[in-house]
Amino acid sequence: MSKPCILMPVPLPALLDAGLAQDFHVVKSWDARHPQTALTDIAESLRFIVTGVPVIAGGVVRPIDAAFMGQFPKLELVANIGVGYDNIDARAAAARGIVVTNTPDVLTEETADAAFGLLLSVVRQLPQADRFVRSGKWLEESFPLSASLRGRTLGIVGLGRIGKAIARRGEAFGLKVVYHGRRQQDGAGWPYYADLKDMAAACDILMVATPGGAQTRNLIDAEILAALGSNGIVINIARGGIVDEDALIAALQNGTILGAGLDVFLDEPRVPAALLAMDHVVLLPHVGSATGPTREAMAKLTLDNIFSFVRGTGPLTPVAETPWPRS
Ligand code: 8YV
Numbered sequence: 001m002s003k004p005c006i007l008m009p010v011p012l013p014a015l016l017d018a019g020l021a022q023d024f025h026v027v028k029s030w031d032a033r034h035p036q037t038a039l040t041d042i043a044e045s046l047r048f049i050v051t052g053v054p055v056i057a058g059g060v061v062r063p064i065d066a067a068f069m070g071q072f073p074k075l076e077l078v079a080n081i082g083v084g085y086d087n088i089d090a091r092a093a094a095a096r097g098i099v100v101t102n103t104p105d106v107l108t109e110e111t112a113d114a115a116f117g118l119l120l121s122v123v124r125q126l127p128q129a130d131r132f133v134r135s136g137k138w139l140e141e142s143f144p145l146s147a148s149l150r151g152r153t154l155g156i157v158g159l160g161r162i163g164k165a166i167a168r169r170g171e172a173f174g175l176k177v178v179y180h181g182r183r184q185q186d187g188a189g190w191p192y193y194a195d196l197k198d199m200a201a202a203c204d205i206l207m208v209a210t211p212g213g214a215q216t217r218n219l220i221d222a223e224i225l226a227a228l229g230s231n232g233i234v235i236n237i238a239r240g241g242i243v244d245e246d247a248l249i250a251a252l253q254n255g256t257i258l259g260a261g262l263d264v265f266l267d268e269p270r271v272p273a274a275l276l277a278m279d280h281v282v283l284l285p286h287v288g289s290a291t292g293p294t295r296e297a298m299a300k301l302t303l304d305n306i307f308s309f310v311r312g313t314g315p316l317t318p319v320a321e322t323p324w325p326r327s
Contacts, residue, residue, distance in 0.1 A: 005042050006306070009062040010054040012081055015299035020050070020306070030054075030062070039071060046072040048306065051088065052081035053286065057269065066092035077309050081302040082289075083107055083162070086213035086239060090321035099322045101305040101315045104161060106297040107289035112165035114288045115207060115237040116173075118261035121282045122233050123149045128279060147231070147258060153178060155203030157196065157219070158210025158238065159185055166207055178203055181210070196220075200227035205235065212239025222247040225257055232257040237288045240266040249274045252281060263288050 006024040032038035080102045090100045125146045154170040156163045156179040170177045177190045180199040184192040193199035220243040251257045263284040309315045318324040
């Protein structure tokens with residue numbers, strides 16, 4: 001019997017290829033000479049897709065939207081490597097009975113570490129200090145005094161798993177922690193702000209840890225940045241589209257806020273020249289979860305989801321829109 005097909009529309013970690021190759025015919029449409037022909041050839045029979053944020057240079061995000069899924073009448077599962085799944089229209093999948101899975105938990109602490117590293121880098125200007133030493137300037141002058149983390153209030157936008165892990169780190173660093181989200185969470189303990197602007201006015205670190213997608217597009221806009229104020233720092237480890245990039249650039253240029261640390265961008269890996277030109281921002285290439293052990297755990301959970309589904313024992317970590325057992 002021939003192996004079933006699984007479609008990989010974007011380049012993903014090699015561990016996934018290795019884990020799938022024995023049991024599946026992996027169709028890498030991103031690597032095909034004629035990508036649309038590769039899709040058309042399998043359209044009638046395709047049951048599984050594995051996807052995620054592309055991992056190689058030049059990799060382009062491939063939205064798995066209703067039209068894309070519509071090409072495949074027998075599609076049953078879209079497995080995403082990554083906790084964020086704004087690249088997939090999970091509601092459209094749910095409407096057709098297609099299951100979507102993601103990789104929560106296994107990357108929580110790693111991503112929170114990256115968020116905090118980014119925060120410390122911005123406040124204490126650690127990358128700038130490193131560049132200062134390397135350039136030999138230390139032989140001529142001392143490094144300018146930086147801002148301080150002391151006495152700050154950490155405002156977390158989106159108190160999910162990663163937001164909570166960041167909040168715990170904030171407490172360990174002696175910060176006051178507050179949060180904003182769609183609703184107040186039972187037992188969360190930290191002060192809740194129903195209104196984002198009110199929270200921005202009450203804190204001086206805005207930590208963006210909420211899911212991306214249409215619902216949170218440009219959530220952090222010029223008004224929120226103005227409320228955050230001239231001592232304010234924006235850290236974004238979630239999705240580029242949540243922060244209005246033009247408004248952020250203007251706020252950084254005008255001194256409306258103090259600085260920013262960004263791991264994600266609207267059109268990554270393309271980063272606006274205005275951000276590249278500024279020294280009071282720290283820019284990372286979407287590395288929140290990018291360690292060997294965590295990427296291995298993410299690949300394993302993705303494979304476990306696929307194999308469990310194919311065996312008939314159901315997905316392990318379906319997303320909220322496609323619960324299992326089906327409701
Ligand atoms: C990775 C991510 O960039 O989990 C997410 O939502 O953005 C990251 O962990 C991605 O999964 C790499 O494929």
